[in-house]
Amino acid sequence: MEAAVELRQIQLQVLEPVAAAATGKALSKFSMLTRFHAGYFRISLSLCGQALLWKTLIESSTETRALRAVVSRLPSFAFVLLWSLAFLTLLALCFLYVARCVLRFRSVRAEFAHHVGMNYLFAPWISWLLLLQSAPFLRPDTNGYLLLWCLFSLPILALDVKIYGQWFTQGKKFLSMVANPSSQISVIGNLVGARAAAQMGWRESALCMFSLGIAHYLVLFVTLYQRLLDSNSLPAMLRPVFFLFFAAPSMASLAWDSISSTFDAPCKMLFFLSLFLFASLVCRPALFRRSMRRFSVAWWAYSFPLSVLALAATEYAQEVKGAVANMLMLILSVLSMVVTLVLLVFTAIKANDLLPHDDPFMCSFNNMQ
């Protein structure tokens, strides 16, 4: 134990020039901020996604009988509770990350340079946008909503310009070198912004962000399928991130649904594609075996895509009112709720594991520093 601590100290000293002669306590404080990274926003993503799902289920329950069966079991205050939990979690994580930016700016820079880490810089903004859309007290046609949308979308656009531009202009960060499944978060960011804008009534902005997302999604989809990098792209512990494969088309389907006001053929096609990818991943449990050995924050990557898929299924069931569609919606909604609940329980029980000392993601980009 002592040896391990000492080893960690040595590591930190080698990797973190700033933490030179720190005492144990200072070390632990620094190390927490050092080990904290944008990937932790997966938690907020999942919770905000769940809140949006609940809100959609509640709002559309008046139309669909099947929904009412599910929603009637959700007490109304439970939704407010969930939303508050998501809000507080997001606030806490943002605060931590701001502290990290201020105190450990080098780590933030290194994270931005990492091919996996840079994508999670979208995650806080996506979470805020989801929270905005699911807010129980804020309607889309208010000025506050508009202002907040601008506030949260501008960083997404700025990150877009930086990261997408890097894809095809910068030597070391070509898409063929940095593409990995977590790159789809950038696409999802654009699509979430597009959906929020469409709900506000700003169709042109919505269309603009949607086209940004979809164009880069096309490129990314092909590149990821080609797997040019394969082994270098994602460590085994981050395999849950593969679930993003079906989160992106589901989000695209939802965004186009908001833009075109009906769940028409392109929405259906995107939804079916995400269903297929979901089935394809679920049939491959061996892919996730290694990452399931130990609890880590990567497990939270399971929840958000499931919520988005359930959302898309809800919209689909509203359009195509059939038994199969309703069944699909119910199954997916229940699945996403159960997964989120299980993850919450695991987090509560194994809070220590949440900030492990040997988080592989940290090591990989600490090495890059």
Add this chain to the structure above:
Amino acid sequence: PHVLRAFHLFLGTLQPADFDIIHSPGEDLAFTKVREAISDNIQAKKLSISSPTSPIQMIEHYHVHSISISMPASPSAFDRERSKGIFESEKGGSDITNGKINHPISATGGLQQQNQSKFHSQPMPIGNSHSNTSPDIKILDSPECQQQISWNSRIKDERYDSFKTWFGKLGRQMCNLRGKPQEPEEVTDAKNAKPEAVPAVGRYFDALEGPELDKLKVLIFCIQAILWKTLATSPSMTFLHVSPTINPSLWCISLALMGLVSAIYMLKIIFYFEAVRREYYHPVRVNFFFAPWITCLFLAIGAPPSVAIKLHAELWYVLMAPIFCLELKIYGQWMSGGQRKLSRVANPSNHLSIVGNFVGALLGASMGLKEGPIFFFAVGLAHYTVLFVTLYQRLPTNKTLPKELHPVFFLFVAAPSVACMAWAKITGNFGYCSKIAYFTALFLYASLAVRINFFRGFRFSLAWWAYTFPMTGASIATIRYSAEVENTFTRTLSVALSAISTLTVAVMLVSTIIHAFVLHDLFPNDISIAITERRAKASKGCMHPVTSSSDTVDSEACTSSKVEGHLHLPALSGATQVQL
């Protein structure tokens, strides 16, 4: 041996020939195409022989297949008799259809029919006795037919009328095909065809050198390929079918053949499951598992209207279920499956898996289903985008195809053609998306067709059958397009393309027959390759350093990326060396 070989050939020819596409431009005109069962069979057989495996093994399979299929004996009179028998039955059907060539499209169909019937009648004078309706049937040469076709093309309204009048006839003919769908329950009907012959072959080779499951696998794979190829040859000849009995008879023949092939393949699965399993694990061959299902789908599409009515939506689900499962496996592998990265193993035969989606969407839309066809269309479109980009990139990590298998590049044309027809069927009209897909297909066709040099320089082989499917698909799409956009140019184009595809099929048939029976160089190296194969055979596991003869054996068991070494083919075929 002769019997076995004849039997093999017979089995090879026993592929579902009929392929009908019922599409309705605006007024529910049905474009049904009946494939010549016999020509299909032959094609299928040839294809199976030339079944493209991984780029490395393609040449090997190419030759090996031929070897394993054919007995070292030359075709006996018995074989010829059997072949004749097949041809005659086909000829009879085609004669009837050749009788009436009134309209451009029907003419093209008829042309194909005629070509094939003509072809049939050529080697066998007996067949002439079949001609019944029109005495001028046999005489029709391609130029004559074309003249008539061009003359007919001036009759604009009439053509459309003929479409309508013959629609019913065609439909009826097509219906026969539908009876077949319950047959293919195995993964590959082509494989079924093989099992029947396979035990015989296996026994034969056992007598020679010991059991070689791989050879069987090769055989089965060949037949699969043939099956797939026969799918391709579905010209829009139905309009020429004056007699309503042509299509039903052809369709019934295809049905029977399909059933036979299925039975055979079941036998193979039962007796030689190992071979089948290894074929399944092969990264390239697994694409050909789609072939039988696609065949069944085409049969269902091409069924005559009387049969089509009886088809239930459940049939569609039954047919698409295996395709769906196969897709989950194959596309999942693309995404995350270890060594079988798309960047390494992408080759034009991957188009087969994509085409299956579009054909399923087409059939589902024809049946009136709504969500299912869109599902498969979406999945097919997404993965087609990936494959299209990858193949166009010609990544350096991708293994290049040997020259003999360049005809497989024509598969580029097949996917957008079928996609365009499927989308037209789903939306009910030939809209912008269908037109975009159609023009893409047309452009790819043109851009491949003008690259004569790309497709020259190697002798005739069964891989040439890879030309026929996409050509036919493009012709059908052109006909559909010309029904939407009516002017002289489109009609001429449709006639020309149909004529070309018919001609190609006929030429293929002739060449195959000639090479198989006259020149005997279609399957060279029978014995030598069989022997070498056997030596290398023992290794069943993957990751085998390839010895000279072990390629076919190992390649099937291992992923293509693992195969290394040289592939020495016997000198008979002009020892092709493929360095892996």
